[in-house]
Amino acid sequence: MRGIVLGGTASGVGKTVATLSVIRAAERAGYAVQPAKAGPDFIDPSHHAAVAGTPSRTLDPWLCGSRGMLENYHRGTGDLCVIEGVMGLYDGGENSTAHVAAALELPVALVIDGSAGMESVAATAVGFEAYAAELGLDVDVVGIIAQRVHGGRHEDGIRAALPDGLAYFGRIPPNPDLEIPDRHLGLHMAEEAPVPTDALDAAAAHLDVDAIIEHAVVPPATDVDHAENPTDRTVAVARDEAFRFCYPAVRERLDERASVRSFSPVAGDPVPACDGVYLPGGYPELHAAALADSPTLDELASLAGDGTPMLGECGGFMALAETLTTVDGETHAMAGVLPAEVHMCDRLQALDHVELRATTESLTAAPGETIRGHEFHYSRARVDGDAQFAYTVDRGNGIDGEHDGLTEHRTLGTYAHVHAASGAFDAFINSL
Numbered sequence: 035m036r037g038i039v040l041g042g043t044a045s046g047v048g049k050t051v052a053t054l055s056v057i058r059a060a061e062r063a064g065y066a067v068q069p070a071k072a073g074p075d076f077i078d079p080s081h082h083a084a085v086a087g088t089p090s091r092t093l094d095p096w097l098c099g100s101r102g103m104l105e106n107y108h109r110g111t112g113d114l115c116v117i118e119g120v121m122g123l124y125d126g127g128e129n130s131t132a133h134v135a136a137a138l139e140l141p142v143a144l145v146i147d148g149s150a151g152m153e154s155v156a157a158t159a160v161g162f163e164a165y166a167a168e169l170g171l172d173v174d175v176v177g178i179i180a181q182r183v184h185g186g187r188h189e190d191g192i193r194a195a196l197p198d199g200l201a202y203f204g205r206i207p208p209n210p211d212l213e214i215p216d217r218h219l220g221l222h223m224a225e226e227a228p229v230p231t232d233a234l235d236a237a238a239a240h241l242d243v244d245a246i247i248e249h250a251v252v253p254p255a256t257d258v259d260h261a262e263n264p265t266d267r268t269v270a271v272a273r274d275e276a277f278r279f280c281y282p283a284v285r286e287r288l289d290e291r292a293s294v295r296s297f298s299p300v301a302g303d304p305v306p307a308c309d310g311v312y313l314p315g316g317y318p319e320l321h322a323a324a325l326a327d328s329p330t331l332d333e334l335a336s337l338a339g340d341g342t343p344m345l346g347e348c349g350g351f352m353a354l355a356e357t358l359t360t361v362d363g364e365t366h367a368m369a370g371v372l373p374a375e376v377h378m379c380d381r382l383q384a385l386d387h388v389e390l391r392a393t394t395e396s397l398t399a400a401p402g403e404t405i406r407g408h409e410f411h412y413s414r415a416r417v418d419g420d421a422q423f424a425y426t427v428d429r430g431n432g433i434d435g436e437h438d439g440l441t442e443h444r445t446l447g448t449y450a451h452v453h454a455a456s457g458a459f460d461a462f463i464n465s466l
Contacts, residue, residue: 035068036250037107037115039135040179041123042145043158048181050078050221051212051237052145053118054229056179056246057085059238060114065247068110072134073120074387074408074451076279076315077221081214082118084224085234089282092453093117093138096129096387096406100137102455104256106283107138114250123162124169129387132166132173138253141176143203143246148180152191155180159200176249177201179241182208201249204241209233218382218412223278267292267466270308274298276325277349279315279451287454288312291463299330299353309466310343310397313350315451318368319378319413322358326366338371344445345397345462348411351440351447352376355415372440372447373418374433384409388430388450390438396424397446397465398439398458404428405458407450415440415449 040056042049057067069082070091079090091110093103107115119131123142126133135142144162148155159178166173176199180192183205193202206212211233214221221227269288273280273296288294295306300321305311311334318325325331331353338344338354346354355374359365368376387408392399399405415433417440424439424446425432432438433449440447452458 035110035112035115036247036252037117037138037140038246038250039072039117039119039131039140039142040145041119041131041135041142042121043147043162044122047145047147048206049118049145050081050214051229052179052181052206053116054081054085054234055206055237055241056116057082058234059241059243060116060246061086062235062238063243065114066112068112068115070107070110070115070117071120072117072131073126073129074410075120077223078118080224081221081229084228088112092281092283093134094129094453095133095137097408097453098455101256103134103137104253105258106455107253108256108258109283109286114247124165132169132171135173136171139251140253141174141249141251144175144178145181146178147182148192148205149182149208152188153195155192156195156197156200160197163200175200177203177245179203180205182206184208201245202242203246206237207240209236212237264291265463267310267463268295268306268308269293269463269466270295270297270306270311272297272299272313272350274300275316276300276318276321276353277314277316279349281453283454284459287459288463291460297330299328300324302328302330305330305333305337308342310462311337311345312462313344313346313353315348315350318349318353318358319360322360322364322366325353325368331369335369335371338369338443338445341444343397343462343466344371346445346447347451348409348449351449352413354445354447371445372442373421374415374440374447376413376415378413380412382412383414384411384431384449386430388432389428390425390432390450391428392425394424396439396441397444398452398461400461405452405456407452407456409449409451411449
């Protein structure tokens with residue numbers, strides 16, 4: 035499977051729309067496309083999946099490591115892997131899009147806002163190509179996609195200004211229908227605000243798919259690590275509009291090692307018969323009233339009290355807390371399993387890659403082990419004075435700045451989202 039990375043000159047330059055347009059153009063040309071996302075993200079990949087019809091892979095050096103990224107890449111299927119970058123190409127240090135491209139040995143198509151330039155667009159691309167040498171990175175910027183560019187003289191000027199060695203892959207014309215609304219955790223999910231197909235088709239018509247395919251390459255091969263120790267365990271996984279942040283690799287790992295049964299707390303579904311429960315992150319704050327009225331939370335509380343292992347990540351942790359207070363000041367009762375009161379804030383409370391060190395035996399790590407993940411939330415948690423934690427924080431904010439992994443019974447609640455490559459979900463299955 036050939037691959038190419040779409041890196042931006044900065045955040046907000048239109049990488050997501052460009053990625054969706056490339057996916058659409060390649061599919062219309064008869065190619066099977068595997069989307070992917072550099073960096074920890076659940077929202078952009080939802081749009082990838084909606085257009086490509088297949089889950090988007092997560093490629094993040096911190097979460098997966100170089101080998102884990104290659105393995106995750108090769109778990110995908112198709113003719114072309116289109117990888118959307120994160121922030122600007124070189125932003126993020128060792129977790130930047132440039133480092134992802136270098137680790138996978140894939141070329142970069144640079145997404146540039148060309149709305150107010152011609153020769154300067156070319157100069158920007160030349161600078162981005164040359165800057166890799168300053169960092170000692172082997173990053174090959176092979177061409178550009180010009181965002182928000184009209185045709186005619188404007189497009190001709192950009193194309194003519196590009197030096198040899200930098201291909202012109204086409205443009206994304208300005209179109210308000212291509213704007214995706216956003217909120218406190220980023221863009222709206224694809225299920226809520228899908229990009230209109232006709233708008234994507236119009237954008238795709240201005241892209242040179244043949245040139246993109248010609249410049250895409252196959253990354254180094256690696257063995258894909260399929261679990262060799264399936265169990266007879268059953269895991270109940272919350273999956274609805276409040277619990278939707280789950281990496282495809284996590285679902286795959288759970289499927290490989292256990293029987294997975296989904297349920298919807300928002301809809302009031304009964305918890306399936308299981309050996310353990312996983313509540314991923316999402317938007318419980320947008321569905322707090324429905325969750326408070328849901329008999330599912332009462333059942334989760336009863337199961338937790340009886341010793342059923344439960345893992346709640348971010349939104350899942352919030353739902354397992356005693357209360358959840360919205361930004362409007364409305365307080366709703368949650369499952370009451372974990373001794374915490376969660377309050378939504380109107381400002382970002384944490385955004386970082388995290389590293390947690392286990393101080394006690396937990397559902398996801400043994401004492402002394404570390405697991406890596408990321409945190410991104412607008413809530414804060416006030417915990418009881420005698421609260422018990424499973425982790426200290428080596429990097430990140432955690433729950434109280436120093437600790438994460440609030441525990442009660444055999445329930446673990448954390449603000450960290452972790453990838454299957456961390457080993458946390460293998461440990462979870464082994465603990466059941």
